[in-house]
Amino acid sequence: MNIPEELGKKRSARKIFSQTSLEDLTKILKNLHQIEQEKQEELRVAEQQNQARQENVRHILELMQKQNVSVEDLKADWKGNKGGTGRKRQLPHYRFTFHRNDGQPDSWDGPLIGQLPTEFRMFLERTGKKRADCIERELQ
Numbered sequence: 001m002n003i004p005e006e007l008g009k010k011r012s013a014r015k016i017f018s019q020t021s022l023e024d025l026t027k028i029l030k031n032l033h034q035i036e037q038e039k040q041e042e043l044r045v046a047e048q049q050n051q052a053r054q055e056n057v058r059h060i061l062e063l064m065q066k067q068n069v070s071v072e073d074l075k076a077d078w079k080g081n082k083g084g085t086g087r088k089r090q091l092p093h094y095r096f097t098f099h100r101n102d103g104q105p106d107s108w109d110g111p112l113i114g115q116l117p118t119e120f121r122m123f124l125e126r127t128g129k130k131r132a133d134c135i136e137r138e139l140q
Contacts, residue, residue, distance in 0.1 A: 098123040
């Protein structure tokens with residue numbers, strides 16, 4: 001049921017509230033009036049915030065005109081002073097040597113953190129070593 005649509009029609013509202021007492025109707029109307037006042041207050045606050053924001057924008061534009069600064073100047077400076085390239089930091093990779101379950105020597109290239117191949121993980125669990133103990137060399 002779409003409540004605003006149903007209550008917006010007089011006949012539908014009569015049908016919905018036909019079994020409701022006058023006392024209950026009075027309570028409902030009181031609650032609806034309070035909700036209406038809250039909504040009006042929210043709209044008033046939002047309008048005040050919007051006016052304050054517009055005033056701040058006007059003030060900033062006046063300052064920019066006094067200092068002879070354009071929006072394009074700000075855009076160019078903003079793009080030129082960006083901190084990073086947006087890429088993740090590349091972790092150093094190493095060559096790890098270990099022995100598989102069947103005793104054969106093996107190696108794996110990867111970082112000191114993250115997921116491991118199953119054989120290498122099993123080797124570390126079996127021997128009690130840490131990844132750093134198995135580093136053969138750092139890769140470029």
